Amino acid sequence: MDFKRLGYFAVVAELGSLSKTSAQVGIAQPSLSRQMRMLEEELGVPLFIRGPRGMALTPAGQLLYTRIVDPLREIGHAIYEVRSLPTQGRGEVVLGMPPSMVQAIAGAVARRVTTFAPKISLRLVDAYSGYLQKWLQEGDLDAAILYGPTPTGFNATLLLEDELVLVGPAHSPFGSEFIDGKRLEDLPFILSSPAHGLRGIIEEVAAKAGIGLNITTQADSFQLLKEMVDSGIGYTLLPYCGIAREVSTGRFSVARLRRPQFMRQLFFAMRADAEAPRAVLQVEEYVRQEVAALMQTLRPSGDARN
Template sequence: MQLQQLAYFVAVAEMRHFTQAAEVLHVAQPSLSKQIRALEAELGASLFSRARGNITLTPAGEALLPLAKRILADVDTARLEVQELAGLRRGRVRLGATPSLCAGLLGDVLRRFHDAYPGIQIIVEEGGSRDLVRELTRGSLDLALVILPLHGDPPLETKPILREHLVVASPAGNAGGERGRTSSREPAQVPRRSYLRIEDLRNRPMVMFRSGYDLREATITACRDAGFEPRFAVEGGEMDAVLRFVEAGLGVAVVPSMVLAGRPGLRGTPLVLGDGPRRGHHPELQRTIALAHRKDVEPTHAARAFQDALETFLVEAALAGSLPAGVEALVTHA
């Protein structure tokens, strides 16, 4: 089995067309087909069904595809790592991050890292925590900032670095996110106080993230634990869309407080556990963010350099009191 054969296989599997795959790879179509047949002979199984020119994966092909992608991703990472060890000022960091971090402090971290290592390519993938865990496990990412605890016990090493406090986002001019009652049948205003409980969201229209967002699952679970099903005015959005829908008065949303920075049209009300603050204690809802990488692959030099830059930034920002509102650093030294 050769890497070239796996690359040809992945190209055909993704394009479902031999000729188009050959054109993308800049090889002759007969040569590509020959290598695919050689791979099938090596494995002792057909990888594609070619009935009437319709190219589909066989069960063997379906099983091989994620493994082949992972092998090729690891080889690419190894090539870059050797180039770094050879003294070349080049490399790559493929970083996954949740939308709240992309909209918050990540930009400052990337600016500092780029200034220190201008020859290293930075590729950022924004997504929900579960999506990022999946891509990290597949080898499509080097590092990812994910939400703890992880689901399904993936083979990842994690280091908690941040704690985010969650708030209820609503239009700035209205407590609880209601622009005004238009019908006597509408529920009463959310109580006007400095915090909200999960129970206060009962019967409130909510704007909900798409599947794959940790915030979606956390909000739904908290509502069900409180004995009610959340009512969605609209669902399926990414972070920017959800915040814009809240600004438009469609409903409220549970979000990390840092994403409200620079959005004067929104206010954030702390979301607390139980009956709310008692004796000066505020048991606010929060989540822990960790930096993760695969257990079976050592981070590249570039990835380790990014981790150092991130941790140094957090330590310095915490000491200077310049972290975004609602964010706590969990690292004390870089």
């Protein structure tokens, strides 16, 4: 049974006219008439009484119309809803992440993409925010997670805001307690170079609070920075999500800061001069879902507001 033919039959039954139905459904009247005769032949009974005033249903036609009109409308509505769904993204998406987010969500985001959007080929790039911003501007990345404040020259929306914690070796005397920001002046610090986003955030907050940081070593590698802290030569400030795994194994100790708190903002950024493909927007949604799950389950203990 031809589904379209049944649909044409229902419209003819409602309008009582081949000419009106022809205009409404966009099919030539002779072709429509032929479709109705083919349906009658298929069922073996006349469905219409044809006259100068149009088309009237026979008892068999009335029975058929009554039985199919509601299911046809439900099917039509279902087809409309399916066609209205966002199209599945496809193609390669190159996404840059700072190292702390790579450790926290990269695997989970990749798993979502392979599970729910298998036509997307995701390529992840791990680098500090300063490098990511440059590569995004040059078109080497489709999107990137960048440190705030709001990155200029990009279409950027806030992804998360969380606090930085003091990270020290396992034997640090500050483990699991709150410390005042002024005490940071007495510690040797290991930070990234000034070109990168996290360094700028730390120095800005410290300067506003009148805190002078003693930066003894610089490391433009997240892994190298952690190795230096582990060696015992100094401390650093990092988002908790970037070192939670090492804290749980006892490799590092952490302390939360107050007066002031050091906060970071991360933005999901795309180039402002290019329309984002559907695949990039789909990956962004998966990133946001994983960040939301992360922030609900992964926070340092205690309350730093006092």
